[in-house]
Amino acid sequence: MSLKIEDLKVYYCMRRGDCRAVEDVTFEIEKGDAVGLVGESGCGKSTVAFAILRMLPSPGEIMGGHIYFEGEDIATMDDDAIREFRWTQIAMVFQGAMNALNPILRVSDQITEAMLKHNRELSKDEAIEKTRELFKLVGMDPDRINHYPFEFSGGMKQRAMIVMALACDPKFLIADEPTTALDVTVQAQIMQLLRRLSDELGITLMLITHDLSVVAETCRNVIIMYAGKIVETGAVVEIFQKPWHPYAQGLIASIPSIERSRDQTLASIPGSPPNLLDPPQGCRFHPRCKFARDLCIKEDPVLLEVSPGHKAACHLATGKIKDSKWRPGKEVALL
């Protein structure tokens, strides 16, 4: 087991109240796996990632739970241990990484400095050579390493940050929306690179994205979050074909496909995301769920296995409530 998260709770404690961004999140990621983390804007994806690196922006705080990485609990590690561990064990490509580079230092200096700091055996020339190699891998002219970040376009900065995250050969890579500024050609190239890293070097990958076609192309497993909680998780092939949770059903049914394209009816999920300062009681999805019953308001469903390796958090999935219109599969969302 590479990463194991148990009952993670992360709140942003503000004067107006606590923003309960991550609530009782539990999941495991096997070594060498490629896992997609998906869900609506603001549902807590980046917060999970920040918690894993213990880099939560203030006023974010881990309010409970454990984050085991190869057996050690990151949630309770002391600050020195964390510093050693970040980047060499777990590295991250930040969302909005475009402005994470220091604008007044040459890109090559920033990347090689990170390499040299974490690997004392490397010479400066080797570090430069490695940076050039990585630039080629992400589809950039290696001579550009000598430029300043402000001279890069949006997509170039994003790729420079991917290089930065790979610089120290991490075992575990978190990529938070790594391809938002990239066109399809470069995106395909980056996804191929990430897949190769996980297949050949055994790097574990956690990919955060709003783009389900990217998850379909790159990941083996997927975790679907809604309003700070996991609603469904399992193998990509299984979940894309047979989602159980009504939110997951709506999400998957909103992907168009060629077979259905002639007179496509695409599902949409009516309503707005909930206010995380005052989330709905019970199941957080109930105000937008067409199957919601009294029980869904009273009792929060737990994440339970519905078939081997496939879990869903819904009273319908566990059989606590019944509805003749509901069954596993995305078609339900189109009814």
Next chain:
Amino acid sequence: MSNGQEPIVSCRGLRKWFPVSAGFFSQLMGGEVWLKAVDGVDLDIYPEELYCLAGESGCGKTTTGKLLIGLLEPTDGIVEFEGHDLNEISRGGLRTLRARMQTIFQDPYSSLNPRLSLYDTVSEPLRLNKIATSGEDEEARVIRALEAVQLVPPEEFTFRYPHELSGGQRQRVAIARAIVVNPAFIVADEPVSMLDVSIRSEILNLLENIRREFHIAYIYVTHDLSVASYIGDKIAIMYLGKIMEKGTIKEVIHNAVHPYSQALISAVPSPDPTVDRKRKILPGEPGSPINTPPGCLFAPRCEYAQDKCRQDEPPLEEVSPGHWVSCWFPREPLQISYDLAHELKAKAKT
């Protein structure tokens, strides 16, 4: 759309060359070396028109957008806004004009002022342009703008600061700020790139509705051709600072003749994981805008390139009314199949 009307924004021979800082090149070449980010662009944007700029990373889309609203000074060429040459008007004059132009920048992480609360961020353009008639009016407009971009309930957001928001939420604040004043011209640079399917379609519809209601003209920068074909009227495909093909969406997306546009269209991925449509990915990378080759810039990657292409630069010529192409040997129109056209639309909508 252009029936008898004057363009609201137009540019001729627009160039932006940056001096190259990296020592390596300057030493190698001796003397000044330039990076040609934008190199001879002509565009006319009419009121209520949505003009897309597309092309691979680094082709000059953002730079063109900034030149068109006077945020960057061109190396050469002119930009006119409602008939005024941006180079010739005073700073004060530019400030008044700016009120009528808004931008949604590509990176919502660096473009929002970290010291302003969301209320101040969104109401600032109202105050600068003295639009609100009273405090209540200002507040009502801010709340409406936040609701329009799905930052609900708005009261929970007005007091927050940009760092207290997720990526997609920041992107929506940038949109709320741009639309709150009903400008005449908006440059939107990849405005929905971080938004998930459900919110994205709401925002695209919102941009479309206010465009019709307030006759707003847009430059819409995107690398996503499915979004372009869904909301655009016209499109220019750029490559290394130059326009390769431009015209109506119907011509350029549905009847592309430039090998580069055709390659971009064939590379659009299928959004369905269970379907394995073989998409064609254009091999190679755009060359460097620093040492551009003679002849057609795309020739080194073009599978149809001939000797002429490597020697002479093709002019941008009108091949049919409103359809411009820069290519010595344009291809047969790539008629994208009904399915693909439909798929592009469906993908954008979701």
